[in-house]
Amino acid sequence: xxxxxxxxxxxxxxxxxxxxxxxxxxxxxxxxxxxxxxxxxxxxxxxxxxxxxxxxxxxxxxxxxxxxxxxxxxxxxxxxxxxxxxxxxxxxxxxxxxxxxxxxxxxxxxxxxxxxxxxxxxxxxxxxxxxxxxxxxxxxxxxxxxxxxxxxxxxxxxxxxxxxxxxxxxxxxxxxxxxxxxxxxxxxxxxxxxxxxxxxxxxxxxxxxxxxxxxxxxxxxxxxxxxxxxxxxxxxxxxxxxxxxxxxxxxxxxxxxxxxxxxxxxxxxxxxxxxxxxxxxxxxxxxxxxxxxxxxxxxxxxxxxxxxxxxxxxxxxxxxxxxxxxxxxxxxxxxx
Amino acid sequence: xxxxxxxxxxxxxxxxxxxxxxxxxxxxxxxxxxxxxxxxxxxxxxxxxxxxxxxxxxxxxxxxxxxxxxxxxxxxxxxxxxxxxxxxxxxxxxxxxxxxxxxxxxxxxxxxxxxxxxxxxxxxxxxxxxxxxxxxxxxxxxxxxxxxxxxxxxxxxxxxxxxxxxxxxxxxxxxxxxxxxxxxxxxxxxxxxxxxxxxxxxxxxxxxxxxxxxxxxxxxxxxxxxxx
Numbered sequence: 001x002x003x004x005x006x007x008x009x010x011x012x013x014x015x016x017x018x019x020x021x022x023x024x025x026x027x028x029x030x031x032x033x034x035x036x037x038x039x040x041x042x043x044x045x046x047x048x049x050x051x052x053x054x055x056x057x058x059x060x061x062x063x064x065x066x067x068x069x070x071x072x073x074x075x076x077x078x079x080x081x082x083x084x085x086x087x088x089x090x091x092x093x094x095x096x097x098x099x100x101x102x103x104x105x106x107x108x109x110x111x112x113x114x115x116x117x118x119x120x121x122x123x124x125x126x127x128x129x130x131x132x133x134x135x136x137x138x139x140x141x142x143x144x145x146x147x148x149x150x151x152x153x154x155x156x157x158x159x160x161x162x163x164x165x166x167x168x169x170x171x172x173x174x175x176x177x178x179x180x181x182x183x184x185x186x187x188x189x190x191x192x193x194x195x196x197x198x199x200x201x202x203x204x205x206x207x208x209x210x211x212x213x214x215x216x217x218x219x220x221x222x223x224x225x226x227x228x229x230x231x232x233x234x235x236x237x238x239x240x241x242x243x244x245x246x247x248x249x250x251x252x253x254x255x256x257x258x259x260x261x262x263x264x265x266x267x268x269x270x271x272x273x274x275x276x277x278x279x280x281x282x283x284x285x286x287x288x289x290x291x292x293x294x295x296x297x298x299x300x301x302x303x304x305x306x307x308x309x310x311x312x313x314x315x316x317x318x319x320x321x322x323x324x325x326x327x328x329x330x331x332x333x334x335x336x
Numbered sequence: 337x338x339x340x341x342x343x344x345x346x347x348x349x350x351x352x353x354x355x356x357x358x359x360x361x362x363x364x365x366x367x368x369x370x371x372x373x374x375x376x377x378x379x380x381x382x383x384x385x386x387x388x389x390x391x392x393x394x395x396x397x398x399x400x401x402x403x404x405x406x407x408x409x410x411x412x413x414x415x416x417x418x419x420x421x422x423x424x425x426x427x428x429x430x431x432x433x434x435x436x437x438x439x440x441x442x443x444x445x446x447x448x449x450x451x452x453x454x455x456x457x458x459x460x461x462x463x464x465x466x467x468x469x470x471x472x473x474x475x476x477x478x479x480x481x482x483x484x485x486x487x488x489x490x491x492x493x494x495x496x497x498x499x500x501x502x503x504x505x506x507x508x509x510x511x512x513x514x515x516x517x518x519x520x521x522x523x524x525x526x527x528x529x530x531x532x533x534x535x536x537x538x539x540x541x542x543x544x545x546x547x548x549x550x551x552x553x554x555x556x557x558x559x560x561x562x563x564x
Contacts (some may be wrong), residue, residue, distance in 0.1 A: 029447065054468060054471060054472060061427075078473065080474075081472060082473065084472070086469070090463075091465070092465035092469035093466070093469075094466060094484065095466075096487045096488050097487070105470075105473070106473040108483070109470070109474060109475050110474065155471075156367060158473075164472075209552050
């Protein structure tokens with residue numbers, strides 16, 4: 001578990017305190033994938049570095065697995081850091097070492113000297129990230145995706161309970177991003193590893209995160225389960241991120257609204273409700289008419305969801321809405 | 337012996353080629369000894385400069401300013417002056433001001449600050465991200481220096497050793513003027529003071545060959561060990 005209690009951070013520049021993160025509290029529970037999304041300069045990279053104290057907070061306390069990180073002296077802090085893996089946007093591998101030596105590096109730092117033990121663990125880790133054949137190559141001989149896989153293997157070497165991902169897919173092409181995210185999701189599932197990731201892409205959050213916090217100018221403006229935030233974004237910044245992930249949705253919606261009569265509703269289906277033919281059934285039972293304006297069906301992490309915008313006409317629209325709600329469908333009324 | 341007459345025609349004043357051979361060996365000994373000590377002294381000094389610099393791993397502005405000033409002073413004094421000024425120190429350290437032994441202390445004191453700057457520059461080339469990653473892995477300062485900074489900067493450091501070795505060839509030649517022996521001594525005594533220009537020609541040619549060999553050797557080592 002990671003816990004921030006009244007943490008804030010400012011940088012001193014030319015005698016002035018420039019706030020980077022306004023006071024906040026936050027909890028990341030064991031085994032979840034927690035996303036922090038924000039534009040560049042929002043403070044997300046500072047926030048993730050507070051966890052392993054690469055950045056020291058200006059005030060407040062940070063707990064990792066009930067250890068107060070902010071109270072630790074240097075040697076104890078180093079010992080704690082060994083149990084927190086971290087991967088980076090630019091991979092940060094040792095260019096002078098082979099893939100195998102890069103992966104063995106954190107174990108050597110922790111004092112492991114036995115060549116057989118090291119080799120065995122390195123083989124295990126490289127097999128997990130699918131790089132068994134590349135053990136003796138140098139990082140410069142690898143592609144971006146392969147480098148990040150080495151980064152992941154290295155981060156897992158000391159069997160951490162937490163993995164921090166600092167824009168881990170931002171330097172990768174979409175296809176490679178998808179495969180690295182798939183690997184992270186797999187690690188989270190199989191090793192029960194808690195993952196904290198920062199990103200500026202809502203799509204990354206949608207694919208792997210359980211919960212998300214939206215950071216805007218040093219402030220957490222919204223947080224919650226990804227599906228809630230995704231289906232019902234509240235803050236303007238969040239809405240912008242969500243729309244970015246779904247560009248087609250926003251296009252021409254207003255224009256379409258003007259041309260149709262009736263009440264305009266947005267229905268959100270999640271989980272099993274996505275696959276139930278509730279809309280047709282309710283329409284038959286209540287005799288309403290509907291006209292589809294926009295819609296999509298997708299997946300948030302492992303959960304399917306759907307969202308339909310439609311215009312509804314008829315005498316029993318209220319009854320239809322009630323019936324739909326009873327079927328587990330969320331309704332937002334965009335126009336009465 | 338068959339080509340001796342040709343040599344005699346070309347270099348009429350050189351009657352003892354053994355002396356030149358001897359001077360070569362002296363120069364190589366001075367170079368080897370001083371290069372070794374320069375690296376041993378300059379490397380930690382360079383690491384200190386790097387670590388205590390502004391925004392680095394252990395910023396200590398005052399210590400950095402003092403070390404930096406000292407390095408700059410030693411680098412700005414012309415080597416020939418440094419050699420003369422350091423004579424009492426040299427005598428205290430090695431018991432003589434002359435010969436190979438007498439040459440080594442000033443050579444090292446002259447070259448170590450130069451090499452230290454090259455070390456500092458080479459270390460600054462190491463990507464910050466790699467250092468941050470090792471901090472995140474729980475590396476101590478010593479582990480970062482030993483296992484991250486030095487290996488990652490290996491190419492730059494070896495190039496620095498090459499440049500320093502070549503600078504030392506120049507210094508040893510200058511040392512000849514104040515009695516340190518070697519090729520510079522020959523060039524100065526016979527070539528300059530006695531107007532035997534053939535001596536000058538041969539010694540300078542040998543120095544050029546030496547510098548050329550060092551550069552080639554250095555480039556090869558950098559290409560082999562400085563791989564990225």
